Amino acid sequence: MGDPKGFMKHTRQAPKYLPAEQRLVNHEEHIEELSDEQVKTQSSRCMDCGVPFCMTGCPLGNLIPEWNDMIFRGRWQEALAALHATNNFPEFTGRVCPAPCENSCVLGINEPPVTIKLHEVSIVDKGFSMGWIKPEPPSVRTGKKVAVIGGGPAGLACAQQLNRAGHQVTVFEKFDRAGGLLMYGIPHYKLRKEKVQRRIDLLTAEGIEFRYNTTVGETIPWEQVKSAYDAVVISTGAEAPRDLPVPGRELDGVHYAMEFLPQSNRANWGDADIAALHPKKQKIWAKGKKVIVIGGGDTGSDCIGTSLRQGATSVINFELMPCPPDERTKGNPWPQWARVKRISSSVDEMTSKGGAVHYSLATKLFAGKDGKVTGLTTVELDWTSGKPVEKPGSEKTWECDLVLLAMGFLGPRKNGLLEQVGCALDERSNVKTDVNTRMSSVPGVFAAGDARRGQSLIVWAIAEGREVARCVDEYLIKQDSLLPKVRIEAFAY
Numbered sequence: 001m002g003d004p005k006g007f008m009k010h011t012r013q014a015p016k017y018l019p020a021e022q023r024l025v026n027h028e029e030h031i032e033e034l035s036d037e038q039v040k041t042q043s044s045r046c047m048d049c050g051v052p053f054c055m056t057g058c059p060l061g062n063l064i065p066e067w068n069d070m071i072f073r074g075r076w077q078e079a080l081a082a083l084h085a086t087n088n089f090p091e092f093t094g095r096v097c098p099a100p101c102e103n104s105c106v107l108g109i110n111e112p113p114v115t116i117k118l119h120e121v122s123i124v125d126k127g128f129s130m131g132w133i134k135p136e137p138p139s140v141r142t143g144k145k146v147a148v149i150g151g152g153p154a155g156l157a158c159a160q161q162l163n164r165a166g167h168q169v170t171v172f173e174k175f176d177r178a179g180g181l182l183m184y185g186i187p188h189y190k191l192r193k194e195k196v197q198r199r200i201d202l203l204t205a206e207g208i209e210f211r212y213n214t215t216v217g218e219t220i221p222w223e224q225v226k227s228a229y230d231a232v233v234i235s236t237g238a239e240a241p242r243d244l245p246v247p248g249r250e251l252d253g254v255h256y257a258m259e260f261l262p263q264s265n266r267a268n269w270g271d272a273d274i275a276a277l278h279p280k281k282q283k284i285w286a287k288g289k290k291v292i293v294i295g296g297g298d299t300g301s302d303c304i305g306t307s308l309r310q311g312a313t314s315v316i317n318f319e320l321m322p323c324p325p326d327e328r329t330k331g332n333p334w335p336q337w338a339r340v341k342r343i344s345s346s347v348d349e350m351t352s353k354g355g356a357v358h359y360s361l362a363t364k365l366f367a368g369k370d371g372k373v374t375g376l377t378t379v380e381l382d383w384t385s386g387k388p389v390e391k392p393g394s395e396k397t398w399e400c401d402l403v404l405l406a407m408g409f410l411g412p413r414k415n416g417l418l419e420q421v422g423c424a425l426d427e428r429s430n431v432k433t434d435v436n437t438r439m440s441s442v443p444g445v446f447a448a449g450d451a452r453r454g455q456s457l458i459v460w461a462i463a464e465g466r467e468v469a470r471c472v473d474e475y476l477i478k479q480d481s482l483l484p485k486v487r488i489e490a491f492a493y
Helices: 036-043 053-057 064-072 076-084 090-096 116-129 153-164 193-205 222-228 257-269 298-310 345-352 417-421 458-477
Strands: 145-149 168-172 209-211 231-234 254-256 290-294 314-318 361-369 372-382 396-399 402-405 445-447
Touching: 036 064, 036 116, 053 064, 064 076, 064 116, 076 116, 090 116, 090 193, 090 458, 145 153, 145 222, 153 168, 153 193, 153 458, 193 209, 193 257, 222 417, 231 417, 231 458, 254 257, 257 298, 257 402, 290 298, 298 314, 298 345, 298 402, 314 345, 372 402, 445 458
Parallel strands: 145 168, 145 231, 168 209, 231 445, 254 402, 290 314, 290 402
Antiparallel strands: 361 372, 372 396
């Protein structure tokens, strides 16, 4: 603890968003940068709290008090080492993680919590700018080969850990770039894709092989992969989207969020064919359209911000659930994840343009003309009984040209791979694994990330990747692994 009285002398100063009118003219990251001195001051607010609940709130168990103290003392390179000891990709989590650590900060009981997320991204950004982050290939190889199917954050973390243990790792990625949602889901304005590619390049330099445009089970037979590798990790994510099976769903202009968002990211990359990932190669663009986004989570927020930047004439958002409270309720005490109303930068932009979030709404049907969507009908819901009950006479019709479905995901896609593997699934259609070994019902086949636990956070994906790597290492070397153990618990976030 750098300054024993820091939390009493200084108030919380988190980076602010640039004004909405400045954010919407481009796809650049839109949060102001604080100086080293400002970050140092904020790090001094970390208390000597005895039990650092921030570390239990973080799925990775980040050594938060340690690197807060190092920042205060100007020991940035040591802080970077402490940060990388538990987190493979802090430049990602420092930008797009909702920071459950801050919800668990002891100071947050009665004061604004420590700006942990700010410190995390400040450390790693300084590490890159100073040239401290370099490839770390292993000095010795074990001769064992591991296939990682899926190049999202769980697969990448798993690959890096196993590679550092000396195993030869190949990542099979169905798209033309690795990163998963980091690359093709999260918009540029939240996470520039050059930062994702920078990390992929580092992993390549460390000796990890990436095989792009390769779908295991389609472009390459599953049995060929299984027979060529000593272990296989399935980290394909939870890509099966939740649908809205109401009349008119087949109309053109009603699309899943993940049919829309990758096209914007490809456009920002400068790709010639931005619709290359769409199953029908159909271009989806919001310019000049009245957009309705159904779903109030992070993916819905990303659709809102992207639509506005593409030049939509209007954007509104529907949410099935009731509006959350502004403060914690008695049934949601510290240090639990605070289930309170949060205004994302995209929702802030939408309201500045006259749009709004409409809570407790269910969509009943889509209307169209000449095969194209022209509107939809909703009904209001009453949640007083704890279950949604439609309010009689509350139907309303809304005009729209583009509807984006962002209602969450239902587990891994059933596209043939899991059927070919023959592994058991749990009650939520995720890959079922042994709680201790992370191995599926098929010997030598493991699972991690959203494919194992269901739709979740990037910080959970990294934690899953690190833990499955330790389990795979033990399976391969037949003894205790030297890779660190990660605490994986079934928290509700």
